[in-house]
Each structure stands twice: as C-alpha cells, then as structure tokens.
Amino acid sequence: MAVKQSRRDFLGMAFGGVAAVGGAFSLVAMKKTWDPLPSVKAAGFTTVDLSPLEAGELRTITWRGKPIFLLKKTDEMKKEESRDVVVGDANYTVVIGLCTHLGCIPNWYPATKQFKCACHGGEFDASGVNTFGPPPRPLDIPPFKIDGTKLVLGEEGPEYKKLVPKA
Amino acid sequence: MAEIRKAEGIGDWFDQRLATKKLTKVLMTEYWIPKNINFLWAMGVVLVVLFTILIISGIFLLMYYKPDVKLAFDSVNYTIMQEVEYGWLWRHMHGVAASAIFLVIYIHMFTGIYYGSYKKGREMIWLTGMALFGMFSAEAFSGYMLPWGQMSYWAAQVITNLFGGIPVIGDALVIWIRGDFAVADPTLTRFFMLHVLLLPLVIIVLIVVHFYSLRIPHVNNQESEDIDFDKESDKYLAGNKKESKVVPFWPVFLSKDFFVSGAFLVFYFYLTFYHFDFAMDPINFEPANPMKTPAHIYPEWYFLWSYEVLRGFFFDVGPMAAMDIGLAAFGFANVIFMVFPFLDRDPNVAPAHRRPKFKIWFWLLLIDMIVLTVYGKLPPMGINTYIGFVAAVSFILLFVALPFITKCDAKHTGGVK
Helix, strand or coil: CHHHHHHHHHHHHHHHHHHHHHHHHHHHHHHHHHCCCHHHHCCCCEEEECCCCCECCEEEEEECCEEEEEEECCCCCCCCCCCCEEECCEEEEEEECCCCCCCCCCEEECCCCEEECCCCCCEEECCCCEEECCCCCCCCCCCEEEECCEEEECCCCHHHHHHHHHC | CCCCCCCCCHHHHHHHHHCHHHHHHHHHHCCEEECCCCHHHHHHHHHHHHHHHHHHHHHHHHCCCCCCCCCHHHHHHHHHHHHCCCHHHHHHHHHHHHHHHHHHHHHHHHHHHHHCCCCCCCHHHHHHHHHHHHHHHHHHHHHHHCCCEHHHHHHHHHHHHHHHHCCCCHHHHHHHHHCCCCCCHHHHHHHHHHHHHHHHHHHHHHHHHHHHHHHCCCCCCCCCCCCCHHHHHHHHHCCCCCCCCEEEHHHHHHHHHHHHHHHHHHHHHHHHHHCHHHHCCHHHHCECCCCCCCCCCCCCHHHHHHHHHHHHCCCCECCECHHHHHHHHHHHHHHHCCCHHHHCCCCCCCCHHHCHHHHHHHHHHHHHHHHHHHHHHCCCCCHHHHHHHHHHHHHHHHHHHHHHHHHHHHHHCCCCC
C-alpha cells in the first residue's frame, strides 16, 4: 500500500513540477512580449544647437516622445551649479518637460519665471527645482553630451555624469 | 448513461439530454428571494441590463474602430460618428452606459453597506462585488483611451504614471506597461486588447462567481431578518403564497426587476438621446497631442472621489513627499472598501437605521464622498486645495474609526443573538 502511494505521489509531483516550469517559462514570454520593442528602445538621439537661443525665452523640443525644455538663463536668474548646463559662458536649464508628480507638461510663466503644472498645482523655479505642491523632486535632466555649442540628447557625456549625483 | 426514450416534444428532447427542467428549477423557479425588499434590490438586474447594452453596442463599434494612433481618432469621430449608419447611436449608448453603470454600481454598493449585506456569510458576495468594481474601473479607463483625444491621452499619461510611485521598480514598470517611453502606439493597441478581450472575460467570470456566492447565504432583506428558506419555500410550494416570506426568482422577483429596469431604461435613453454630451468631454474632440497638456484635466465623474484623495495631500510631512502621501492615500482608498466586512466588528446584521453610531457614520461617508467628487472636478487652487485636503483626511479617518464604532454599537444593541 505504502509503496503504491509513494509512486502516485511521485507521479503527481513530477507532473506538477513540469507544469510549474512550463508555466514559469510562459510567464517570462508573456512579460517579454509586453516589453518595449527594440525599435522603440533604440529611438534615436536628438541634437540641438543652443547658440540661437535668446536669454529668458523658453524653447521646447521633442526627445523620445517627451518634451524637453531649453532655457538660456538671464542675468537675474539664479545660477544653480548642480543643475545648470554650461555651454560657452551661458547657463542653461535643460530638463524633461514632464511634471515629476504625474507627468503633465508644466507651463512657463515668464512674468514670475516659474513653471506651473495645471494638473495638480505643482510649481518649479527657472532651474526646474520644485518649490510648491505635490512634485516629489525637481524636473529630471535628460542624459546629454556637449558637442561645441550643440547638445546631444540621449548620450551620457562627462558634464551629465557630473550633474547627476548632485541633482 | 441516462435512459433515453422517444421524446414527447422538443422540451422533453432537451430535458433528457440537458436536464433543462431541473436546471430551470434550480436557477429560476425554485431560487428563493425574500419578499421584504425594495427597489434597491433590483440594481443587480439593472447592472446586468447595462452590461448587456455595453457588450452589444461595443460589438458594433468594434467593427469600425482602429487601434492605431494614426487612425483611432478619425475612426471614431469621422467613420463611426458620420459615415456608419446609426454609428452615433452605438457610440452614445456605449459612452452613456459606461457612465450610468458606475452610478448604479455605487447605488448597489451603498445599499449593501446600509443593510449590512456583506457579513455573516455574505463576505464573498462583497469581495467578488468589489473585484468587479475594480475590473469595471480598468475597463472604463482602457475604453476612455480608445478615441485618442486629448483627454484620452493625458488620462493615460497620468494613470500609467501612478505606477511610477511603486518603490524600486516604479520607473521600469511604467515603461513596461506603456511599451514605450511615453504613452504611444503600443500603449493604445495593448489597452485596446484589454478593453475588448481580457477585461470583459474576467468580468463575465466574476459575475458568475458573484451570482453563485449569493446562493448559500441568500439575499438579505430590509429588516435583516434571518429567514429559514427551506421552511418558507415549502410554504410557498404548498400554496401558502401569502404567508410565505419568500418568492421564486422567476417569475415573481424578476417581474418586479423588469419594472425597475424599464423605469431606469427610460432615464438611460433620455440621457443617450438628449444629454449624451455629459459623457463626452469637449476636450476629447481635439486629437491627442503629447506636446500639449490641456489646461485642466480631470477624470470622469465616477473616479473624482479617489482622484481628490490622491491630490488632496499637497504638502510634505517631514521626510514624506506630498506625492507619496497622496499615492498611499489613493492606494488606501482603493483597497479599503475591499476589506469592509472585516472592519465591521459588529457580528449582527442590521440595517443602518437600527445601528445608532453606524447610521451617522454611513451618512458622513456618503457626504464626504460627494464633497470629494465635487472638489475633484474643481481646479486645485486657493480654498479648494484645503477643502480637498480636509475631505481626504476625513475619508481616511472614517475608515480608521469604523472598527471602533461598530464594536461600540454591538455592545449597546446587545451584541448577542
């Protein structure tokens, strides 16, 4: 009797084991099918020339489907050593234009020199640092490399790596 | 093997093979419902009617809808609305039913809370019901994305971003859900799949389990009376219909439900034909634009209360960021109704008007949820942020107080039975 029973147990466990391994592998396949496609991940690098920017005037470009804010700082705007991108003798704010709360695009108010998010009332200063409301951190700085007066977005240059630990 | 004889008729032919007579008894003519109920007990059948409307109108919309970011907006706003005969009707029926179904779900839910129909053996009814609420919310959200207007896009952006609040894996999870760095074509197509296939399948299975979970504990009644269903049904079958406290599901209970459903459908079709615009935000008639957030975004009315809980916390407390508090509160609001039967420490089933403290609690909760709903729609500025904050905190405090209040009630009303 006991022998018979353990044989059945073995069959049950063997069947269960095979089914579990198969199930685990199919879960991996399902997870990978949901992953972003290689073509999406490779979505290129964007190069932008900073030299035509006017101080105090916001420019928005697109990188990987996201808005990027470019702002050449005027003399009155506070310089933020840990966040500013310095090209030539000018300081720039270069940030991903999505509120760090839930991803709405904040608007630029030149009069008060602030970014304000209409969704939940978050506010950021001209350097992209959060000053009021629910945003948990300053606007994110996209990976960049400085190439003369040009900025290559998507590539991590030495200046970016220096900023990141501080930002 | 069953004994198969020459059939006496088509009914008998099926009965020999499928036991249809027995099945009809079990599901319809000898499924017993208490007499002492009111129109609020008809909401379940109203929900079935609305869900059927959603499936039928959805099938016709599916014939012309295109889940591609380049085609989606025009397939809805041009092809379906202008070219397809009666396409406008299917769309408006679908949109209005989606909104109306939440109204009835909330009535259904609060009826259950008021009459205590979630405890003493009825926990599974409540749990499957709340699971259905969750699935219908996902269904509404994924469906809202499909017309690919500005509100579709930005609602998708904000809601998928919520997952970014999960520690460690958050950012990667958001990209995984979207299938892209931002909400884009892969996001639309996969949410289309969820909306038309996976979620409806899960909903149908859950509805079956929800119905089944009613069979053993039976339907509650207005006085929360503990009815002996075997004794009462025997009376009914013996001809003492007047004395018996129960009626069969079919045809007696359903005839009443059909009347309520009929009255509700008059209201529903009035909305569909004359006020369909309440379920159609004008901003959503502008095609999705990832480079421009609408000035003021808000969810559909049925999500406003939890949305207001989410954004009610707008300042940091010590080391906790406002966003994380809001997210935690939002998570709390969405989970807390699920565990309702376990927060109620009063073992007796009774309608709220016979529970002195719970009665007050019930109406406070209802008022608080209405306040949250109203302020969820208003822009987050000035006094609004503070009222929203107070209402959000009150919501949480009400649920923290629930176990104590019900325990206290149990003591005063005797507790023993």
